[in-house]
Every structure is written in structure tokens, then in C-alpha cells.
Amino acid sequence: MKVFIAGIDGYLGWALAQYLTSQGHTVAGVDKLLRREWVAEVNSMSAIPIYDHGERLAAFKEHFGTDLDFRVGDLCDYDFVESFIGEFQPDAIVHLAQMPSAPYSMMDQKHSVWTQVNNITTNMNILWAIKEVAPQAHLVKLGTMGEYGQPNVDIPEGFFEVEYRGRKDRLPFPRQAGSWYHQSKVHDSHNTMFASKIWGIRATDIMQGVVFGSRWVGMGDDPRLATRLDFDQSFGTAINRFCAQAAVEHPLTLYGAGTMTRAFLPLRDSMRCLQLAVENPPEAGEFRVFNQFAESYSIKELAEMTQEVGSELGLDVQIRHYENPRTELEQHYYNPDRDNLVKIGYEPSQDVKSEMKLMIEDLRHHADRIRTKMDILVPDIRWDGSRRRSEVIEP
Ligand code: USQ
Numbered sequence: 001m002k003v004f005i006a007g008i009d010g011y012l013g014w015a016l017a018q019y020l021t022s023q024g025h026t027v028a029g030v031d032k033l034l035r036r037e038w039v040a041e042v043n044s045m046s047a048i049p050i051y052d053h054g055e056r057l058a059a060f061k062e063h064f065g066t067d068l069d070f071r072v073g074d075l076c077d078y079d080f081v082e083s084f085i086g087e088f089q090p091d092a093i094v095h096l097a098q099m100p101s102a103p104y105s106m107m108d109q110k111h112s113v114w115t116q117v118n119n120i121t122t123n124m125n126i127l128w129a130i131k132e133v134a135p136q137a138h139l140v141k142l143g144t145m146g147e148y149g150q151p152n153v154d155i156p157e158g159f160f161e162v163e164y165r166g167r168k169d170r171l172p173f174p175r176q177a178g179s180w181y182h183q184s185k186v187h188d189s190h191n192t193m194f195a196s197k198i199w200g201i202r203a204t205d206i207m208q209g210v211v212f213g214s215r216w217v218g219m220g221d222d223p224r225l226a227t228r229l230d231f232d233q234s235f236g237t238a239i240n241r242f243c244a245q246a247a248v249e250h251p252l253t254l255y256g257a258g259t260m261t262r263a264f265l266p267l268r269d270s271m272r273c274l275q276l277a278v279e280n281p282p283e284a285g286e287f288r289v290f291n292q293f294a295e296s297y298s299i300k301e302l303a304e305m306t307q308e309v310g311s312e313l314g315l316d317v318q319i320r321h322y323e324n325p326r327t328e329l330e331q332h333y334y335n336p337d338r339d340n341l342v343k344i345g346y347e348p349s350q351d352v353k354s355e356m357k358l359m360i361e362d363l364r365h366h367a368d369r370i371r372t373k374m375d376i377l378v379p380d381i382r383w384d385g386s387r388r389r390s391e392v393i394e395p
Contacts, residue, residue, distance in 0.1 A: 005029035007097030028069035044232035059224035086133035102179035149176030155336035158289025196287035209263030209293030212239035216268035256324030258300035263293030
């Protein structure tokens with residue numbers, strides 16, 4: 001199939017371009033390289049070194065024997081989006097090209113507004129381009145499990161049956177997102193569902209959990225093909241941060257009591273699930289929702305697992321509780337469904353510790369890079385828009 005990846009330079013996008021190519025698909029994609037700028041703006045860098053556009057393209061050609069049509073461009077520029085998608089005529093468009101960080105979006109007025117304008121515009125431009133020049137293309141839109149929030153009932157996949165005042169309907173499940181970033185994804189879900197309804201676009205809205213890990217099986221060791229791995233408070237996700245902290249024996253930064261529960265999946269499962277979504281498109285006009293994760297854990301359990309894996313590797317890993325800089329429920333019910341992907345062949349990984357071990361080993365090679373950024377490991381972006389470094393607390 002011909003797959004267009006929006007956001008092809010990112011953590012998921014660069015890995016996915018290689019993974020889908022290795023599975024026989026033809027890939028093209030676009031990126032404005034903004035993730036590199038955002039991470040520099042928050043005074044950090046990828047723990048695993050990443051190479052520039054030209055070096056990545058050369059390595060891709062050497063390894064896969066084919067040119068990758070990866071253009072640097074702006075998805076907020078509609079003419080560019082329409083012309084590239086019209087030229088490539090994809091069967092599927094995987095849309096990963098958004099600002100993905102909750103803390104970054106909570107920093108101040110400028111960052112929250114920018115996040116929403118950028119994220120909603122990129123999605124709207126892709127929806128319009130599908131309608132205008134590639135109506136057969138299937139949009140695989142990366143949303144987030146965080147769109148649902150933490151309701152005190154089970155979380156279905158997008159829709160639920162409801163009976164109200166004697167009448168029944170199948171309605172979208174309520175979205176109660178916990179950051180301006182997560183809210184931007186809620187708006188995208190609504191816009192995509194509406195576009196499907198009025199224009200007959202086929203779309204899969206992926207409610208993805210928190211991704212972790214540094215590689216997919218078969219990724220090889222050419223450093224030019226490595227994907228980025230962030231560990232700062234904004235762009236590093238919980239397990240990736242814990243593994244980076246373990247690699248340099250910095251205490252793990254557990255926010256609050258650490259009893260928040262989230263759904264997680266390793267990078268390789270994310271690749272596999274996106275492949276399954278692409279290869280099993282919905283009918284024209286169908287808008288479907290996949291909850292995409294392997295398993296749920298509390299953040300405290302994950303810190304303890306990181307500590308165990310760290311000590312198996314001879315590292316002294318302490319766990320410390322810090323004031324929670326976020327406004328979020330720490331004690332809550334959490335039970336999301338995950339059936340749609342399993343029905344089309346997904347076998348969830350259940351071995352978080354093996355993945356952590358691989359990642360800590362990868363990160364230990366780059367411990368010196370992480371050590372240069374020790375001062376940014378403790379969070380200071382607070383959900384009320386102020387900045388103050390969290391203090392250590394007794395839970
Ligand atoms: N947390 C800690 N310590 C840390 C970092 C995080 O205790 O050092 C806690 C947070 O308070 C939160 C949980 O871990 O309760 C998850 O935080 P996270 O930063 O790993 O994940 P989140 O902000 O939710 O965002 C990440 C990605 C985002 C994606 C989302 C999926 O950055 O792009 O949409 O995961 S989900 O969480 O399912 O919404």
C-alpha cells in the first residue's frame with residue numbers, strides 16, 4: 001500500500017517509515033522538523049543522538065534500497081498539503097504531525113493557543129486534502145487515551161450505548177481531557193467524525209496510550225536510523241524518563257503518590273497496531289475508534305519495575321516522590337476496553353521489564369548526554385500556568 005506519514009521525522013514517524021517499508025509498503029511523508037525545535041526550546045535534546053534530514057535519507061536508501069520521499073514542509077500550509085497528497089495518491093495517511101506534549105501546552109497562553117491552532121489546523125488541512133484530491137485515502141489519526149480522562153466507569157472504544165428518558169442511542173463516549181494538548185485531540189476527534197459523516201471519509205481515530213521504548217524488533221544498529229528518545233518533563237513520557245533517569249542513577253521522579261493509572265504500549269506494539277489499522281481500512285464514510293495500548297499500570301508500579309531492572313543491571317536506582325505539578329486525579333478507577341485491534345490480529349506485549357532493559361542498555365551508551373541535562377529532570381511546569389520546581393515530598 002502507499003502510506004503517507006505526516007510527522008515522519010518524529011519519535012513514532014521515523015520508526016514507522018522504516019517499519020512499514022520493511023513490511024513491503026511504499027512510504028512518503030512530511031515534517032517541519034518542529035519537534036527538534038521544541039525540545040531545544042525546553043533546553044533539552046534527544047538522549048539518543050538523531051541525524052539530520054539528509055543523513056537520514058542517505059541511510060534509508062542504503063538499508064532499504066529505495067529513496068524515501070520525505071519532504072520538509074508545513075502542514076499548516078494547505079496548498080503544500082493538497083499538492084503533496086494529490087501527487088502521491090496514498091491509500092492511507094497516518095497523521096502523527098502534532099505537538100504531543102501536555103506540559104508544553106500548559107506553559108502559558110502562547111503555548112496553549114499555539115498547540116491548539118497548530119494541531120487542529122494540521123488535521124483540518126489533511127481532511128480537506130483527502131476530500132479534494134484523495135477521497136479513497138484512509139485517515140489513521142493519532143489521538144490519545146487521554147481524551148477520555150479518568151471516568152468512574154469502564155471506557156469503551158469511542159462509542160457507547162446509552163438509555164436516557166426511555167430512549168436509546170449509540171453516542172460518542174464523553175471526552176474529559178486533562179491538558180490543552182489533550183483537548184486539541186478531542187477537537188480533532190470531533191472534526192474527523194464530522195468530516196466522515198459529511199464527506200464519506202474513511203477514518204480510524206487511534207486512542208493511543210503512553211508509548212515507551214527505543215526500538216522495534218529488526219530496527220538494526222545504524223545510528224542514522226535510530227529514532228529520538230526524549231527525557232525532559234515535556235517531551236519525555238513517563239517510562240522513557242524513568243529509564244533515562246535510571247541510566248544516570250538520578251532518582252526516579254514520581255509525581256504525587258504515583259497512583260495515577262495509565263495505559264501503555266511499547267514502540268514496537270505501536271508500529272504493529274498502526275500497520276494493522278492501515279492494512280484493514282474501514283468502509284467509506286465509516287469513522288471507527290481503536291483504543292491502542294498493551295496494558296494498564298500505575299506510575300508507581302512502573303517506577304518499581306524500573307528500579308528492579310536497574311538493579312539487575314547493577315545500577316543504584318532510588319524512587320522519589322515530588323509535588324505533582326499537574327492537576328490530575330491520583331486515585332481513580334481505570335478500565336478501558338481494547339478489543340478492536342485484537343480482533344484484527346494485535347497480540348499485546350506483556351513484558352514491560354524486557355523492554356525497559358533494552359532501553360536502559362541503549363541509554364547507558366548515551367549517559368553523558370543525559371548527564372549534561374540533569375538540571376531539567378525535576379518538573380517545573382505547573383497546570384496553573386506558573387513555573388516552580390517541584391519539591392521532594394513524603395507521600
Ligand atoms: N509522571 C510522573 N513522573 C514523570 C512523568 C510523568 O509521575 O516523571 C506521571 C504524570 O503525572 C502522569 C503520567 O505519569 O500521571 C503519564 O505522564 P506522561 O508524561 O508519560 O504522559 P502524558 O502527559 O499523558 O502524555 C503522553 C504523551 C502524549 C500522549 C499521551 C497518551 O506525551 O503525546 O498523547 O502520553 S495518554 O497518557 O494515554 O493520554
